[in-house]
Amino acid sequence: MAALAVGAALAGGMVGIVATAALYDLRAATTERVVVDRHTGLAISGFDPVAYFTDAEARAGRPEYEHHAAGVTWRFRNEGNLGAFAAGPEIYMPQFGGYDPTGIARGVATPGHPQLWLIHDRRLYLFYSDAARNDFAADADAILARAESRWPEVLRTLVP
Numbered sequence: 001m002a003a004l005a006v007g008a009a010l011a012g013g014m015v016g017i018v019a020t021a022a023l024y025d026l027r028a029a030t031t032e033r034v035v036v037d038r039h040t041g042l043a044i045s046g047f048d049p050v051a052y053f054t055d056a057e058a059r060a061g062r063p064e065y066e067h068h069a070a071g072v073t074w075r076f077r078n079e080g081n082l083g084a085f086a087a088g089p090e091i092y093m094p095q096f097g098g099y100d101p102t103g104i105a106r107g108v109a110t111p112g113h114p115q116l117w118l119i120h121d122r123r124l125y126l127f128y129s130d131a132a133r134n135d136f137a138a139d140a141d142a143i144l145a146r147a148e149s150r151w152p153e154v155l156r157t158l159v160p
Contacts, residue, residue: 033158034072035098035111035126043072044126047114049092050081052124058115069093092124096151097158100128102135105146109154120144 037045051059061075065082068074069089076082085092094112096104103110112126116133119125120140127133136143
């Protein structure tokens, strides 16, 4: 099995994650093809998708570094991250538009939380809960196979 990079939240404990998850409106994004914060209109709540790869942690982007791709606005921590994303958004965008792959595998579009994440096979995945992330980490390839087969069906339920 490919190595999994676990979000920095695991090392720092889950207290902050639980508190943050309570503030993140997971219901907001179920009508979008990319998880978008309904209050700000930002993809993955304004977190910098490149930072997961470069900093190995979830980091908020800054308003002065925004880029529009896949029909939504993304934020970045700096000009370099914005440039990297603009040159290859498919590399940095969370898979399944930021929806939890364990939910997709069950045929449900459950928005992932930007602070519950893993990188698997050089791709970013966001998760609804710590339990979902742990399930994925235990058998990522099997879950991804099911999620890939269900994604077209789930995608049709999302508003374009």
